Amino acid sequence: MQIIKNNQLIKNHWTFLEDESPVVDGNICVSLARWKSEKIQLLKHPGNLGVRILTTDDVANLGDDVGLFALVELNVLDFTDGRSFSQAYLLRNRYGFQGEIRAVGKYLADQAFYFSRVGVNGFAPENLQQTQMTLNDFTGFYQ
Amino acid sequence: MYQYNHKDQILIEERVAQFRRQTEQFLNGEISEDGYRNLRLRNGVYIQTHSPMLRVAIPYGVLNSKQLHKLAHIARTYDKNYCHVTTRQNVQFNWPKLEQIPGILAELAEVQMHAIQTSGNCMRNTTSDHLAGVSIDEIEDPRPYCELIRQWTTLHPEFDWLPRKFKIAVSGSRDDRAATQFHDIGLHLVENDAGEIGFKVLVGGGLGRTPVIGQVIKPFLDKKHILSYLEATLRIYNLFGRRDNKYKARIKILVKEEGLEKFNDMVEKEWLLIRDGLEVSDARFDEIKSHFKPFDYDKKAAENTSFSMYYNENKIFAKWIEHNTVKHKIAGYRAVFLSLKHPETPPGDLTAEQLDTIADLAVRYSFGEVRSTHRQNLVFADVKQADLFQLWQLLNVAQLATPNIGTATDMICCPGLDFCSLANAGSIGVAKEINEILDDIDYLHDIGDVKINMSGCVNGCAHQSVGHIGILGVDKKGVEWYQITLGGSSENEAAIGERLGAAVPKNEIAPAIGIILDVYIQQRFHEETFLETVNRVGIEPFKAKVYANY
Numbered sequence: 001m002q003i004i005k006n007n008q009l010i011k012n013h014w015t016f017l018e019d020e021s022p023v024v025d026g027n028i029c030v031s032l033a034r035w036k037s038e039k040i041q042l043l044k045h046p047g048n049l050g051v052r053i054l055t056t057d058d059v060a061n062l063g064d065d066v067g068l069f070a071l072v073e074l075n076v077l078d079f080t081d082g083r084s085f086s087q088a089y090l091l092r093n094r095y096g097f098q099g100e101i102r103a104v105g106k107y108l109a110d111q112a113f114y115f116s117r118v119g120v121n122g123f124a125p126e127n128l129q130q131t132q133m134t135l136n137d138f139t140g141f142y143q
Numbered sequence: 144m145y146q147y148n149h150k151d152q153i154l155i156e157e158r159v160a161q162f163r164r165q166t167e168q169f170l171n172g173e174i175s176e177d178g179y180r181n182l183r184l185r186n187g188v189y190i191q192t193h194s195p196m197l198r199v200a201i202p203y204g205v206l207n208s209k210q211l212h213k214l215a216h217i218a219r220t221y222d223k224n225y226c227h228v229t230t231r232q233n234v235q236f237n238w239p240k241l242e243q244i245p246g247i248l249a250e251l252a253e254v255q256m257h258a259i260q261t262s263g264n265c266m267r268n269t270t271s272d273h274l275a276g277v278s279i280d281e282i283e284d285p286r287p288y289c290e291l292i293r294q295w296t297t298l299h300p301e302f303d304w305l306p307r308k309f310k311i312a313v314s315g316s317r318d319d320r321a322a323t324q325f326h327d328i329g330l331h332l333v334e335n336d337a338g339e340i341g342f343k344v345l346v347g348g349g350l351g352r353t354p355v356i357g358q359v360i361k362p363f364l365d366k367k368h369i370l371s372y373l374e375a376t377l378r379i380y381n382l383f384g385r386r387d388n389k390y391k392a393r394i395k396i397l398v399k400e401e402g403l404e405k406f407n408d409m410v411e412k413e414w415l416l417i418r419d420g421l422e423v424s425d426a427r428f429d430e431i432k433s434h435f436k437p438f439d440y441d442k443k444a445a446e447n448t449s450f451s452m453y454y455n456e457n458k459i460f461a462k463w464i465e466h467n468t469v470k471h472k473i474a475g476y477r478a479v480f481l482s483l484k485h486p487e488t489p490p491g492d493l494t495a496e497q498l499d500t501i502a503d504l505a506v507r508y509s510f511g512e513v514r515s516t517h518r519q520n521l522v523f524a525d526v527k528q529a530d531l532f533q534l535w536q537l538l539n540v541a542q543l544a545t546p547n548i549g550t551a552t553d554m555i556c557c558p559g560l561d562f563c564s565l566a567n568a569g570s571i572g573v574a575k576e577i578n579e580i581l582d583d584i585d586y587l588h589d590i591g592d593v594k595i596n597m598s599g600c601v602n603g604c605a606h607q608s609v610g611h612i613g614i615l616g617v618d619k620k621g622v623e624w625y626q627i628t629l630g631g632s633s634e635n636e637a638a639i640g641e642r643l644g645a646a647v648p649k650n651e652i653a654p655a656i657g658i659i660l661d662v663y664i665q666q667r668f669h670e671e672t673f674l675e676t677v678n679r680v681g682i683e684p685f686k687a688k689v690y691a692n693y
Contacts (some may be wrong), residue, residue, distance in 0.1 A: 045312060080264065082304025086381045092678050094416070108178045110165060117300035130173070138159045140150050142294040 002111075004123040004132050005100065012124065014071060016104075029071055029121060032057050043068070052104070053082040059090050066095045074120065076105035078086050085118050092119030117141065144205045144512055145290045145434040154297070155257045156249075157479045164247035168470075172241065185265060185303070187258030188244055197236045197244055198261040199251060203271035203289035203313070203516040206231035207254075208502035211513060213254045215498035221247055226498070228483055228491040230555055230606055231310070232270050233261055237558070252482045264297035264392075265303045266377070270312045272320040273516040276429040277471050277478055277524045282332045285315035285429040288369065291423065295370055296309035302377045306384035307392035309377070322517060322633035324348045325609060327394045328376060335363050337559050344367060345378065345545050346406070347398035352601045354639045355395045360401050360410065366428070368414075371421035375414035383409070406443045427471060436472075438525055444475025447529035463535055463546040468526075475528050479509075481521040481538060482545040482553065486578050489571040490556040491519035500541045518555055518594075520548060551581050551612075551660070555596040558603035565636050573597065573614070573625070576653035581660075590660055592675040596631075598657045607632040611674045612659060613640040614652065625652040629659070629685060630677040643692055658688050 001012045003067030007134030014027045019034050023042075029050030035042065042049060053059065055078075066072075072091055074084040084103065091097040103115050109130035112123055116135055125131040147155075162182075169179040187198040199214070213236060218226050221243050227235045239247055251257060268565055269292045276284040292311060296302075302309075314321040315332040329345035342364040348357025364372055380394045383401075398406045420692045449590030454461050468477040481501065483491050493501075501521065505513050508530050509523035514521060519545075526534060538544035547553045574597060596610030600617075607613035613628035625647055628640030647655050660673075662685050667676045677685070 023372055034275075079178065080304055081386060082264075082302070083304075083382055083386075085301045085304065086378050089378075108174075108182070109163070110178075110182055111304070114300040129170075134161075138154065138157050138298070140154055141300070142154075142297055143299055 001124075002029045002128060003102070004125070004128065004135070005137060006121050007132075009128065009132065014048075016050075016052060024077070027070070033059070037067070039065075051120075053054055053087065055081045055087070057087075059087045059095065059134075062091075062095065064089070066097050066099060068094065069097070070099040071102060071122070072097060072099065073102045073124075076107040077101060079107045081109060088118040088120045111139075113137050117143070144207060145202075145286075145431070151294075152252075152255070155252045155255070155259070158186075158257065158259055158298075159245060159248045159252050159465070162248060166241065166245055166300075181263060184263035184563070186242070186244075186248065187261035188506065189262060193664075194238050195241050196248060197239050197258060198229070199234045199236070199256060199258050200261050200268045201232050201234060201256075201271055201515050202293045203275070203286055204273055204517075205275075205286065206513055206515070208505045208511045208513070210256055211498050211502035211505070213250060214258065215495040215502070216494040217247055217250060217606045218493075218498065225494045226493050227489075227558060228493065228515050228519045228521070229517060230517050230557075230604060231268055232273075233268055233519055234515070236557075241680045247506040259297055262308075264307050264309075266299060266309045266311065269293055269296065270318055270321055270326075270517060271309070272314050273514040273522045274320060274469065274478055274524065275315060275514075276437070277473075277476075278316050278318075278320075279470050279472050280314050280317040280335055281472070283315050284435055285313040285330075285332060285500075286435050287428065288315075288330070288332075288366075289313050290431050290434070291369070291427075292373070295373065299377075302381055305377075305381055306386045307389065307394075308340055309380070309394065311373075319635050322606075322609070322637075324637040325350050325606070325633055326355070326357065327476055328373065329357050330369075331363075333363065339365075341365050344372065347395040347403075348637075349395045350391055350603045350606050350608055351393070352390060352603065353395070353481065354603070355399070356637045356639065357395075358398065360403065360407050365471055367422045367424075368418055370423055372410075373416045374417060374421065377412050378407045379406070382661075407671055430565055440473045440476065440525070441527060444473070444527045444529065445572065446475070447527075450528045450531045453532040457532075459546070460532060460535055463544055466546040467544065467548045468531065471525065473525075477524045477528055478533065479523040479531070479534065479538075480516070480548040481523065483520050483548055483691065484547055484553045485542045485545050486552070486575075486582060488542070490554050490574055497541055497543065500537075501543070504534065504537060518553065520553070530635050549592050549594070551590055551593040552578050553594070554578075555594070555605045555610065557598045560598050573616075573649065573652055577656050580657045582652045589664060591672060593660070593663075594632075595656070606633065607631075609637070610640060610641050611677070612656065614656075617646050619646070621648045625649065627652075627655060627689070629660070629682050630674065632674060643682055644686050647689075655689050 004013045016029045028047040028058040048070040100122045101120045104124045112131045165182050168174045184436040189196040207593045222238045223234045271285045272290045275286045309327045311325045311328045312321040312326040313330045314323045321640045325348045345357035346359040346360040376540040384397045385391045509525045514522040594611045596605045596607045596612040598605040598607045607615045611633040617665040619626050627643040631640030632638045
């Protein structure tokens with residue numbers, strides 16, 4: 001599977017684990033709930049760790065754990081729910097997250113440009129080509 | 144007025160290209176119905192009863208003659224030769240074809256206009272005082288701040304998908320003519336004890352289904368912190384505003400449910416974390432202010448007093464002067480209202496010919512600029528008194544000089560059932576009937592300042608809840624009924640109208656308004672206005688007469 005990272009199409013190097021699925025090799029990403037309950041075991045995992053958060057999660061809850069992740073996935077279940085944009089802003093600007101912030105789920109290709117401007121640099125969208133194209137819709141902005 | 148620089152121009156052109164691509168993709172089935180709906184709304188495109196409707200932004204109600212000519216051209220080429228001025232100082236076209244809209248937007252971009260964020264759950268056009276920069280009670284011109292906010296809100300990456308729409312208004316004068324108490328955020332320029340100018344910030348006001356008067360969240364905000372304060376408020380709203388029920392999603396509900404004190408704490412905490420990084424520099428303010436310098440006024444304008452001769456000789460002209468013009472801060476000038484409430488036309492409508500005429504008259508008499516008002520009229524803000532008689536004659540020919548500004552026939556009215564897919568009652572037809580009743584009994588001389596606002600449904604586009612007389616269309620089993628409220632106001636002493644009683648059927652609404660005004664005339668003391676009388680005697684005497692036969 002391919003994703004967009006830093007404006008380039010690249011191969012995806014991450015596996016998202018459903019809450020009941022066994023841990024696999026390589027880079028793994030889990031839900032915030034699973035992270036909270038299995039943190040100690042997961043920290044022993046040799047690959048990189050990521051966490052997937054919902055728009056209803058408070059990113060402040062990640063607390064100091066933020067430094068333990070190489071990936072935070074923002075899971076958009078409804079594209080009209082714009083909380084993900086503030087979550088990305090907070091992760092980058094308030095909590096100093098340096099890793100990849102990836103937008104996953106059901107968002108519009110045309111929202112990618114906005115995501116890219118609040119700190120999202122990875123996209124696993126429904127429509128890869130359309131999404132990549134929209135990232136270059138604007139050459140300037142006010143904010 | 145503000146002139147686009149290269150960057151501003153490129154941005155709106157790129158927006159047009161983006162919307163053109165989105166529309167093509169939609170027509171080719173490459174974007175879902177729901178996805179495109181949300182994208183087109185952010186470009187001012189609604190689908191209404193009969194056809195798409197395009198809402199064009201008039202930032203804080205300021206436009207020039209070149210833009211008016213362009214609106215005339217669009218009305219002629221893509222619409223049925225007219226447009227409609229809204230209560231948010233914008234302009235709507237009711238009959239464009241969807242596939243033509245990208246082309247219309249490209250034409251608008253040629254004259255520095257756009258339809259960005261004129262609908263959808265995002266930050267909308269910032270509104271202001273139609274007498275900004277010329278009124279005698281002004282603390283400071285609000286337009287430069289509106290422009291700063293226009294830029295900041297435009298394509299803001301974090302706040303384009305809010306729980307619900309978000310409206311900001313800025314007022315710079317002692318009399319609030321921008322209804323700041325009925326906006327999600329109202330900004331009122333004030334002077335503190337140290338003589339510094341800043342903002343009094345109100346939050347959580349709004350009309351629509353649950354009208355609420357905004358509360359003061361910050362009595363004095365230093366101007367340089369305006370953007371950080373807005374950002375903090377919007378972030379709290381975006382993260383914590385309700386998204387489970389669209390009728391409870393406005394910021395007013397969040398403020399109500401959390402309580403002002405707790406909401407204030409949340410905003411304050413957020414604000415302190417970002418404040419210092421987002422200060423607006425004096426150089427930035429100065430740059431924007433340089434676009435709003437006073438015009439090169441004629442210093443001898445006050446010496447020509449010929450207009451007082453016409454005033455004494457011509458009663459109709461005198462009436463127009465009294466109702467449709469107001470004092471200007473420069474001696475010898477007046478601000479002139481162009482009434483869009485001619486008895487023969489739907490409130491707020493303008494034909495292509497009228498738009499062209501207004502554009503030409505603006506150049507001749509008012510430095511080429513025009514303002515739109517939130518009561519759906521237009522203003523020439525800078526007219527020399529020596530030109531008033533001639534201008535009045537020309538406006539008369541164009542049916543733009545009905546001397547009714549601020550009177551009962553200066554009704555605010557939404558397009559209602561006649562056009563809108565949301566409405567459940569007609570409003571334009573009823574407005575006409577009310578007009579006829581008012582004219583027939585020739586109350587106008589006697590009843591003075593009465594603001595009638597009428598909406599076709601509870602969405603309240605015509606702000607009926609703050610009309611001195613509010614009329615709201617409701618649907619009862621497919622039949623149109625009308626609810627009446629009395630005593631609302633969007634001025635300094637803001638108030639939400641009180642319901643008079645059960646809704647009345649369509650054929651009784653116009654007579655009911657006649658009865659209400661009769662009661663006022665019987666009850667008033669001396670020079671008392673309608674609103675003052677309602678506030679003193681309450682609604683009972685009105686209720687008793689209107690429902691006498693029930």
